[in-house]
Amino acid sequence: MNESLPVLRMEGITKIYRLGAVEVPALRGIDLRISRGEYVAIMGPSGSGKSTLMHLLGCLDRPTSGRYVLDGTDVSTLSDDRLAAIRLRKLGFIFQGFNLLPRMDALENVALPLFYAGLSRRDRLRRAETALQDVGLGERLHHRPSELSGGQQQRVAIARALVNDPAVILADEPTGNLDSTTSEEILALLDELHASGRTIVLVTHDETVALRARRTIRLRDGLVVSDTSERLPERQTSHGTVRNPASFIE
């Protein structure tokens, strides 16, 4: 696959919520390109539209206008079921609250997406086991979420996000519910994933978390106010000076 082609491209994306007669614009024209293998943090204060952007990136919702191409597919106007199919094949989610199913053990939780993909039970469990070993939980296959620590639960969630070999991994405040030591473990795991070539998009309000990413996109009032993607080559050539990205736009 061509590495230079963006795996994720948004053009003029807007999202307007209707509350009765009032129209509330959450996103007011987002342009975004993320290339394969990038590790991107999306930051912004609450109300900046980052959750909305996350939902759109995660194909959980459709934009009011604009174009969104994910891994070669225009997903801006797909039906709910087609979006579900995209989530199934191209996306992996990591949530702040882990979002594991409490009555299933780790193995079954990780195997869940494969169930919806129509794999046989044997194949599902085999691949889920591999994914759990990859995140260092090979010894905890049959523990239920309630029998695992927060960090372990998040590892299970990461294994679930990886099990269908997605084009993009979306992480929504993945360390928000964890103490600092455990957070560090999870962030190290994300670093590893990035190093192995995964594309990761991380939404956070935590600067230290965002620093782990190679690129930071800041939102305010439904617009991108800064994007460090342009600084990347500069950081390699100069001394890591951070220039205001707005100066590039003129």
Place this chain on the structure above:
Amino acid sequence: MIRDYASVAWQTLAANRLRSFLMILGLVAGVAAIVSIQVAAAGMASAVTGLLAGMNTTAVYLFPSERQPDLERALLHERDVALLRSLPDVAAAMPFFEESSYVRAGHHNVLLSVGGASEVRFDTSPLMYGRRLDPADVRGARSVCVLSAHARERLFPNDPDPVGRSVRIGDRRFIVVGVLGKARIGGIIPTTNILVSDVAIPYTTFRDDFARGQPIFAIQIFPVPGVTPERLGREATQALGAAHGGAHYEVFDLQSVIKTIDGFFFVVGALVTALGAISLVVAGIGIMSIMLVSILQRTREIGIRKAVGARRLQILVQFLVEAFVISLIGCSVGLVIGLAVGWATDTLLISRLSGVVAPVPWLQTSALAVGFAAMVAVVFGTYPAYRAARLDPIEALRYE
């Protein structure tokens, strides 16, 4: 795939035992009511048909109506038997004679029913010894008799095969030519006596010896194959009425009696089934509301499933399968209880009265339970499942 859905459903139901128990309670009651009454009604019906299975149910009996101005004119005689015999739809006709009479054999003197008979058989009692009556006995008005098992026991308690010996009825002597065995039916109700005499002699002999010159009480006729007893009765009363200057005759035939009894059981069964169906509807509504609550509680789970890529149909199927599994459990438990109650009614009550052991309709009722389960699941599970399937994943994930 469906096995996976079923195992997920089972896990969910097992994790919420009280809720599951409440869900099946109504179903159990409804299905148990329906099944038990079905089994009991089937037992009743087979008891009735079993009682009458020993008899020739195509026989039609004609006798003068009591309520008519000139009863004298309507009285039946030998020539009426000949008239009916000449009708194209009549296979056989003979006067109906039966009387209770003391029958003597040696020092045994027993009150038994003595009946006029012919080669036409009325019952399925097996022949144990000798032969049955034949046309020559009837033509020759011979003094021969065939004993029922009961008559043989009373008259010849020490001789299982009294063929060739004689009995006395009044001042007449009859040679025993045959002995019948017990019919394979007969419980507390004495069935063998209904239309089959203890001592059967040729009806011609009966007429000559015991009923000479008297009017005939009733005439029995049998239809040729393909003619219903109703039609035969209609034709016969018309013919008799015409011959007797417009006199009226009553018709009695066993099949109408059977029909009346069957109709009664059908109505009772239908009523109880309707009541059971109402309780099924109530149970279904209960299942629906509990499912709606359960879906509310599991909103987050649905959100997670959708986020990882479950399509609407897959969520719908999951909840439908859950509804089906719970219905199947409820209906199966109800089925077992219903079969047990119905079976107990059959064996302890009906069989004891009638001597007929009704077959329990296992296959039919099992199919019924699965059918009910599917019906309840589809009718009452679809709406909650549909609600679950169209939940917005973002809202569902946010739900606490």
